[in-house]
Amino acid sequence: MSTGDRILVVDDDPDIRQLLCDYLREAGMRPAAAADGQAMWAWLEHHVADLIVLDLMLPGTDGLALCRALRERTRLPVVMLTARGALIDRIVGLEMGADDYLPKPFDPRELLARIKGVLRRTQEFPPHARAEEAGVLHFNGWQLDTRTRQLTSPANVLVALGGTDYRVLRELLRHANRTLSRDYLIEHAFDKERSPFDRAIDVCISRLRQHLEEDARSPAVIRTVRNAGYVLTAEVTTRAMAGS
Structure with a gap:
């Protein structure tokens, strides 16, 4: 995992967006935020992300549909946030192509650990591969x-x-x-x-x-x-x- 990884947080709650961006910035990452799918796609047109933190419950196009669309168009890793934390939400999220999931409410330290784990796995290869x-x-x-x-x-x-x-x-x-x-x-x-x-x-x-x-x-x-x-x-x- 490289320093300064670019993390896009997609969540309609402004308090959560601010909290996560502040926390990720303190951890040495470069966070950005979007309130919904439309803002996410607009941001991606002009920037490159290393990972997307994607809330399941979003206005307009929900997180599951956005995750499926991301998987069809890109290889960007996705960590899904599930408000209810229900098993079916997590299963469907992974079926749509999410790399990991975290039920709300959560400790930002756990989210950071999940992000680091996904980045480590997706950024591995090829120099250290067999x-x-x-x-x-x-x-x-x-x-x-x-x-x-x-x-x-x-x-x-x-x-x-x-x-x-x-x-x-x-x-x-x-x-x-x-x-x-x-x-x-x-x-x-x-x-x-x-x-x-x-x-x-x-x-x-x-x-x-x-x-x-x-x-x-x-x-x-x-x-x-x-x-x-x-x-x-x-x-x-x-x-x-x-x-x-």
């Missing part, structure tokens, strides 16, 4: 470019992946035909110990299946191993990139 990861992974006609983090279908269509989805898929490909536990995937995708919300991994797997499987209800590529975890069943080959 040599075998610095390339294009081929499986079942699909390609995952570990430099650009782009997934390409057999029909040569680019598929947008959120940061967590990318890391889960990368781990499954690195350990193809081996069962990976939920604990392992949580540790490598979320950089945190097992939490009560380990359903987050199941959400990621479900989303990946929507991309990779002919029938997501009867998966053949990413299979569930009862009481053990998940396994990607495919032959994976790696083409190294020039300079790797």
